[in-house]
Amino acid sequence: xxxxxxxxxxxxxxxxxxxxxxxxxxxxxxLLKKNQPAHGYELLDSLQVFGVSGDPGxxxxxxxRLENEGMVTSDWDTSGTGPAKRMYRLLPAGEKLLEHxxxxxxxxxxxxxxxxxxxxxxxx
Numbered sequence: 001x002x003x004x005x006x007x008x009x010x011x012x013x014x015x016x017x018x019x020x021x022x023x024x025x026x027x028x029x030x031l032l033k034k035n036q037p038a039h040g041y042e043l044l045d046s047l048q049v050f051g052v053s054g055d056p057g058x059x060x061x062x063x064x065r066l067e068n069e070g071m072v073t074s075d076w077d078t079s080g081t082g083p084a085k086r087m088y089r090l091l092p093a094g095e096k097l098l099e100h101x102x103x104x105x106x107x108x109x110x111x112x113x114x115x116x117x118x119x120x121x122x123x124x
Contacts, residue, residue, distance in 0.1 A: 026101035
């Protein structure tokens with residue numbers, strides 16, 4: 001947790017509302033667009049870049065939901081040594097959903113930029 005008297009760091013802020021619900025979803029969509037195909041543990045490691053917790057349960061629940069909704073697909077990769085790994089790929093519907101998330105984030109960013117600008121004007 002962050003000390004409210006110091007600068008907050010992404011993913012560790014104790015401020016109310018410090019986390020965006022379901023942020024794992026657009027992160028996974030973006031990671032799959034960038035690095036597909038990918039297996040779950042690759043995605044889990046990559047989520048840290050976005051400050052998303054490395055919770056395997058949440059990751060696989062989200063991937064399963066996205067697959068049920070037709071946003072991603074998966075196949076078993078039996079090549080190589082060791083156990084088979086589920087490989088995930090982004091589908092066209094998932095790319096469209098990613099675009100919706102990006103448009104939403106752009107709108108939120110504009111609102112936050114205005115909020116911060118207003119704060120900077122009145123803070124002293």
